[in-house]
Amino acid sequence: MYVGQAIRRREDERFLRGRGRFVEDITLDQPIAHAAFVRSPHAHAAVTHVDTAQAAAMPGVLAVLTGADWTAAGHGEAEGVWPVKDMSGADSRTAYRPLICVDGVVRCVGEIVAMVVAEDRHQALDAAEAIEVAYEEKPANTITAGALDPDIPLVHPAFGTNEVMVTEHGLKEETEAALANAHHVTEVVVPTNRVTAASMEPRAYLGHYDRVNDRYTVWTTNQAPHIVRRYFTKSLHIPEHKLRVIAPDVGGGFGMKLYHYPEEGLVLWGAIVCDRPVRWVGTRSECLLGDTHARDHHTVGRMGFDENGKILGVKFETLAAFGAYESQWQASITNAYHFTMLSLAYDIPAIHTQVRAVYTNATPVDAYRGAGRPEAVYQVERMIENGAQEMGIDPLELRARNLIPPEKFPYQTALGITYDSGDPPVLMGKIKALADYDALRAEQARLRAEGQWMGIGISAFFDMAGAGPVKMMNDLGAKVGCYDVASVRVHPDGRITVFAGSHSHGQGHETTWSQIAADRLGCDIDHIDLVEGDTDRVPMGIGTWGSRSLSTAGMAVYTAADRVVAKAKRMAAHMMECAPEDLDLADGEFTVKGTDRKLSFAAVANASYHSGDRPSDLEIGLEETSFFDPADCTYPSAIHLCVVLVDPETCAVTLRNYWAVDDVGTVINPMVLHGQVHGGLVQGIGQALMEECAYDAESGQYLSGTFMDYAIPHAEDVPSFGLDAHFTRALGNPLGAKGAGESGTIGAPACICNGVIDALWHLGVRQITQPMTPKKIWRAIEDAKRTQH
Amino acid sequence: MERETISVTVNGRAYERAVEPRRLLSDFLREDLRLTGTHVGCEHGVCGSCTVMMDGVTARSCLTFAVMADGAEIETIEGLGSVEAMHPVQQAFWEKHGLQCGFCTPGMLMTAVELLKANPDPSVDDIRDAISGNLCRCTGYQTIVESIQYAAKLMREDGP
Ligand code: FES
Ligand code: FES
Numbered sequence: 001m002y003v004g005q006a007i008r009r010r011e012d013e014r015f016l017r018g019r020g021r022f023v024e025d026i027t028l029d030q031p032i033a034h035a036a037f038v039r040s041p042h043a044h045a046a047v048t049h050v051d052t053a054q055a056a057a058m059p060g061v062l063a064v065l066t067g068a069d070w071t072a073a074g075h076g077e078a079e080g081v082w083p084v085k086d087m088s089g090a091d092s093r094t095a096y097r098p099l100i101c102v103d104g105v106v107r108c109v110g111e112i113v114a115m116v117v118a119e120d121r122h123q124a125l126d127a128a129e130a131i132e133v134a135y136e137e138k139p140a141n142t143i144t145a146g147a148l149d150p151d152i153p154l155v156h157p158a159f160g161t162n163e164v165m166v167t168e169h170g171l172k173e174e175t176e177a178a179l180a181n182a183h184h185v186t187e188v189v190v191p192t193n194r195v196t197a198a199s200m201e202p203r204a205y206l207g208h209y210d211r212v213n214d215r216y217t218v219w220t221t222n223q224a225p226h227i228v229r230r231y232f233t234k235s236l237h238i239p240e241h242k243l244r245v246i247a248p249d250v251g252g253g254f255g256m257k258l259y260h261y262p263e264e265g266l267v268l269w270g271a272i273v274c275d276r277p278v279r280w281v282g283t284r285s286e287c288l289l290g291d292t293h294a295r296d297h298h299t300v301g302r303m304g305f306d307e308n309g310k311i312l313g314v315k316f317e318t319l320a321a322f323g324a325y326e327s328q329w330q331a332s333i334t335n336a337y338h339f340t341m342l343s344l345a346y347d348i349p350a351i352h353t354q355v356r357a358v359y360t361n362a363t364p365v366d367a368y369r370g371a372g373r374p375e376a377v378y379q380v381e382r383m384i385e386n387g388a389q390e391m392g393i394d395p396l397e398l399r400a401r402n403l404i405p406p407e408k409f410p411y412q413t414a415l416g417i418t419y420d421s422g423d424p425p426v427l428m429g430k431i432k433a434l435a436d437y438d439a440l441r442a443e444q445a446r447l448r449a450e451g452q453w454m455g456i457g458i459s460a461f462f463d464m465a466g467a468g469p470v471k472m473m474n475d476l477g478a479k480v481g482c483y484d485v486a487s488v489r490v491h492p493d494g495r496i497t498v499f500a501g502s503h504s505h506g507q508g509h510e511t512t513w514s515q516i517a518a519d520r521l522g523c524d525i526d527h528i529d530l531v532e533g534d535t536d537r538v539p540m541g542i543g544t545w546g547s548r549s550l551s552t553a554g555m556a557v558y559t560a561a562d563r564v565v566a567k568a569k570r571m572a573a574h575m576m577e578c579a580p581e582d583l584d585l586a587d588g589e590f591t592v593k594g595t596d597r598k599l600s601f602a603a604v605a606n607a608s609y610h611s612g613d614r615p616s617d618l619e620i621g622l623e624e625t626s627f628f629d630p631a632d633c634t635y636p637s638a639i640h641l642c643v644v645l646v647d648p649e650t651c652a653v654t655l656r657n658y659w660a661v662d663d664v665g666t667v668i669n670p671m672v673l674h675g676q677v678h679g680g681l682v683q684g685i686g687q688a689l690m691e692e693c694a695y696d697a698e699s700g701q702y703l704s705g706t707f708m709d710y711a712i713p714h715a716e717d718v719p720s721f722g723l724d725a726h727f728t729r730a731l732g733n734p735l736g737a738k739g740a741g742e743s744g745t746i747g748a749p750a751c752i753c754n755g756v757i758d759a760l761w762h763l764g765v766r767q768i769t770q771p772m773t774p775k776k777i778w779r780a781i782e783d784a785k786r787t788q789h
Numbered sequence: 790m791e792r793e794t795i796s797v798t799v800n801g802r803a804y805e806r807a808v809e810p811r812r813l814l815s816d817f818l819r820e821d822l823r824l825t826g827t828h829v830g831c832e833h834g835v836c837g838s839c840t841v842m843m844d845g846v847t848a849r850s851c852l853t854f855a856v857m858a859d860g861a862e863i864e865t866i867e868g869l870g871s872v873e874a875m876h877p878v879q880q881a882f883w884e885k886h887g888l889q890c891g892f893c894t895p896g897m898l899m900t901a902v903e904l905l906k907a908n909p910d911p912s913v914d915d916i917r918d919a920i921s922g923n924l925c926r927c928t929g930y931q932t933i934v935e936s937i938q939y940a941a942k943l944m945r946e947d948g949p
């Protein structure tokens with residue numbers, strides 16, 4: 001069995017030897033021209049004049065293109081695949097992110113106004129600088145909290161409001177009643193900071209148009225290449241069969257590389273206009289500004305408890321930033337992934353939530369690792385923590401009293417989602433033991449007596465992973481079918497190529513998909529190769545996002561491999577003169593049960609292609625495809641626990657310990673699993689302590705344009721993690737796998753913030769906005785002192 | 790722009806090339822020599838993806854002009870290990886899952902090689918300190934630390 005083994009990764013050698021092939025590394029048989037962009041320096045302005053004459057005459061310049069050219073060419077927009085759906089029935093106010101400014105108004109810093117294509121990058125940049133754009137500045141707002149206040153400038157005045165849509169879910173009356181009758185009510189105001197994925201590989205695109213054969217090719221840093229084809233049917237109106245999308249090695253995605261970014265459409269446009277391949281590679285500043293941002297919720301919440309700390313009901317009112325425009329998957333957060341998960345790991349009888357999505361003059365928000373669930377966990381867990389502290393009940397004990405007990409699974413939450421399997425009390429027991437919780441509390445008391453500030457943070461949650469089935473996701477607003485696809489091709493020599501519609505940009509599919517296939521096919525893992533990321537080679541795919549690939553594409557591999565085995569068994573039975581049911585397949589050989597009669601898989605494969613002696617109703621060849629639609633989403637769960645030390649002198653936070661106990665169902669490769677958990681945790685730590693896409697409130701200028709200003713965790717900033725696990729099988733797929741990509745980013749921000757609040761509670765601190773920088777912590781302590789005196 | 794001729798040795802091979810004075814070493818390696826293993830993650834000296842070895846010490850090729858490498862010996866990821874056998878650091882990253890997307894990996898490996906030359910038995914803190922100039926967004930660093938510890942062990946066992 002390969003499944004369950006910590007096999008070292010089969011894709012690693014090329015990266016370790018510097019032979020990875022990223023978009024920036026691609027060469028073609030004709031010289032590649034380069035694109036550079038002129039971007040708005042203003043958060044909101046009318047573009048009154050664009051003068052391209054001087055730039056067009058500069059050396060090496062092949063084309064200078066503007067929104068007017070785009071409109072004249074009849075091109076379109078990047079339409080959403082998960083568009084806004086206003087559940088109250090009112091018209092949603094959709095304004096998709098334009099590829100280039102076409103209506104004479106720029107609505108956020110960084111919006112593209114013009115493109116230069118030139119022979120080399122420097123020439124393109126020089127010419128872009130020579131383009132003169134006249135702007136007339138308009139009032140702007142980049143802040144989510146007040147976006148609906150009456151005197152706030154409108155991002156899209158035609159809508160008459162900054163509100164994109166309103167949704168409400170859950171049990172309104174029951175929740176009001178629960179809060180009215182509660183023994184204790186906790187209220188918190190919790191903004192979730194705006195962050196960005198900041199993959200180490202910047203976004204990059206290469207477009208090519210083969211005029212003679214009328215074929216288009218795009219190499220893209222994207223997680224879902226088949227969906228890129230779909231975007232192009234709307235932006236450049238290219239039919240899907242004419243466009244080949246290749247997503248080669250991609251250096252991290254985290255959800256952020258799922259979209260049809262302006263530059264992706266524009267380089268292909270440039271390639272068509274100039275009849276030359278055109279490439280753009282983002283600078284870090286362009287990426288920190290133009291990559292989709294994430295989170296940016298502003299939530300007011302109230303939670304009611306009975307006298308024993310049992311949660312009776314919880315109510316949320318959230319403003320969710322969209323930024324200046326709607327990005328293609330944006331409503332997957334507000335309409336699918338946020339509200340559904342607000343019950344976390346707790347048995348809460350009444351929940352009601354209202355979300356109002358708002359436009360601001362900031363970069364569009366879209367999904368980033370966790371997408372809606374980190375916000376949900378932060379919002380709920382902050383209330384639980386404060387409630388426990390206020391009621392004087394040990395925070396772990398209060399949580400334990402509220403966990404969903406194992407006998408209630410499958411458990412339907414007050415928001416209508418049903419968790420198929422899980423056992424939160426076991427996770428809690430394990431983390432308590434792992435962290436030696438009682439000893440930590442004793443240490444905390446001792447240190448506090450000495451004037452040291454130690455805090456213990458906890459978060460417990462469920463994730464909705466494995467996006468699918470198609471119908472459920474359609475009902476939640478998806479306009480793409482959430483299945484996935486794999487083909488298993490057995491070659492005549494018995495070796496195998498697997499084609500999958502997922503895309504690995506760090507996840508290790510070449511290893512894990514091969515582990516699954518090798519087990520099903522009873523063959524050596526080295527007899528299998530994997531192809532992903534090429535729409536001309538892979539039949540179809542929905543791509544890798546939302547911790548979905550294992551339970552969709554992985555399951556498609558599993559299913560297609562089983563179909564191959566079933567067919568091969570018929571051929572083998574014919575050759576061995578027995579019934580297919582009498583055959584076992586293992587170690588590359590068919591064996592007649594209970595005998596030593598054997599026939600190699602390779603011989604059967606060869607005969608499948610080249611022998612006329614076969615069952616009359618058995619088609620030639622040995623290749624099967626599965627379009628796998630799972631029976632359900634998957635619901636991984638986890639509990640996190642951390643220890644923080646806050647320095648009373650500097651207010652700096654040291655994250656001393658971090659433990660996580662995960663339930664991700666069946667594990668394919670524990671080494672890969674741990675890597676996913678670690679990576680997510682560090683991104684979550686970044687959100688809690690240092691990361692923020694910041695805007696100047698006055699001017700709307702973007703302040704986080706370099707890695708000096710946008711701080712992501714270094715090796716020194718984070719501890720080593722203590723992980724444990726307890727696995728309950730997912731019921732929605734035969735593998736029993738749940739998906740594991742997002743647990744870290746979902747649980748860590750809440751856990752760490754709770755730890756810091758726990759450390760400072762005795763000083764009167766009740767809430768600190770993330771990222772919890774020393775300055776904010778100092779300010780919170782000072783404010784607490786003032787209100788107490 | 791006027792070009793200057795430089796001679797550099799890269800991975801043991803001598804090159805003579807005419808370059809513009811503003812040409813960065815990272816672009817020179819990637820575009821002129823087609824050694825695309827060296828990656829550019831930030832082009833402002835913070836991420837460490839572009840780290841190469843220049844006369845035996847690590848350098849950020851995105852902050853180094855190609856003309857500054859005139860007469861220097863450069864080692865890039867492509868020169869690490871041999872066709873037959875990987876360098877122990879590469880081997881260790883493979884065994885201990887020290888990479889996910891592989892983008893930061895070349896820079897990480899060069900930094901690890903430099904550390905292990907100076908300190909054959911580094912502690913976890915030594916390692917975290919040494920790689921603090923190399924950002925990785927995928928691994929969370931723990932497996933990188935373990936990889937470097939394991940590489941140190943392999944190198945101590947193998948002898949110099
Ligand atoms: S690319 Fe040189 S340090 Fe980031
Ligand atoms: S492995 Fe992806 S950035 Fe380090």
